[in-house]
Amino acid sequence: MTDPAIRPFRAEVPQSALDDLADRLGRTTWPDELPGAGVAYGMPLDRVRHLASRWAETFDWRAVEARLNAHPQFVTEIDGEDIHFLHVRSSRADALPVVLTHGWPGSVIEYLDVITPLTEPDDPTAPAFHLVIPSLPGFGFSGPTRSAGWNRYRTARAWAQLMSRLGYERYGAVGNDAGSLISPEVGRTDPEHVVGVHVTQLFSFPSGDPAEFAGLSDADQAALGHLQWFYENKFSFNQVHSQQPQTLAYALIDSPVGLLAWNAQLFDQALDDDFVLANVALYWFTRTAASAMRFYWEDAHAGDQPSGPTTTPTALAMFPGDFQSIRRFAERDHAAIVRWTAYDTDVEGRGEVGGHYAAHQATGVLVGDIREFFAGLR
Helix, strand or coil, rough: CCCEEEECCCCCHHHHHHHHHHHHHHHHCCCCCCCCCCCCCCCCCHHHHHHHHHHHHHHCCHHHHHHHHHCCCCEEEECCEEEEEEEECCCCCCCCEEEEEECCCCCHHHHHHHHHHHHHCCCCCCEEEEEEEEEECCCCCHHCCCCCCCCHHHHHHHHHHHHCCCCCEEEEEEEEHHHHHHHHHHHHHHCCCCCEEEECCCCCCCCHHHHCCCCCCCHHHHHHHHHHHHHHHHCHHHHHHHCCCHHHHHHHHHCCCHHHHHCCCCCCCCCCCCHHHHHHHHHCCCCCCCHHHHHHHHCCCCCCCCCCCEEECEEEEEECCCCCCHHHHHHHHEECEEEEEEECCCCCCEECCCCCCCCHHHHHHHHHHHHHHHHHCC
């Protein structure tokens, strides 16, 4: 990689920032909580106290930096913003380039576990990949952003430019969470070069036409019921981010425990503490709480949007405990769904593989699904 616009990068948070964090954690003012409230009012006090204690006493940020710095990282300016990305090339000559996109409150950290199995598979006959793992504009080491308008569509165009700058003429797009919104748009904006799109959610919803509900299976009805529950009980983050991100930002940028509580509400308790804290700490040290939340505002207020369904070959790997996509609605928005896999809670004897962060929680299963999908497109 010789493009002078691409600069090497290392994660190196100053010790003064770690000392400031320790001081702030030690001076936390805790809210009261009604006895027996549980999760009825939001994040329970005992959960946040536990995570804050781990953050202050045993969590090792330098170990997170070492994991990141074990891989080549770079920064390049695209459309006026600095974009941070990991770029890990396989030793295999037949490797397919793939761009992997995270969401909120995740980060590039959610893909660290898949790097080795995707780039250097133990089986020499298994597909291998060159990986490009960018931090979303305004997230982590790509932020804060300096300009407005960074929605899924502008980000997709930036990713196409990034892959072109890296010299990749044929590549795939993989995504989770916001990455599952962005990756199909990468295929739409760069159809001559994107061979396929692999996501863990297809966020397609009822249009309002009553006819759409006729004949839905019991599983699809259950998925609609879960979606309704999520909307009524867990959707406040989306509403605030889409309407008043700047108002909330004052609290999150000033209080590490405030940021911890807000971000951790979307991290299931089945996730290990270090994974949760690594992601939250990345937002804290880069001061990107505000700019990351703005992605939701920009997406909700996007102007001209592409019309019609996407046409790039698309695969869904759906995991239990996560958003449950409904194929009838998804096929209205994506005309070339060629693979649809809904995993059970037990896969190949591995036990529970549910959850929103499949790259971390079900690494082997997700890696296998990605391999099978792209192998079928060659």
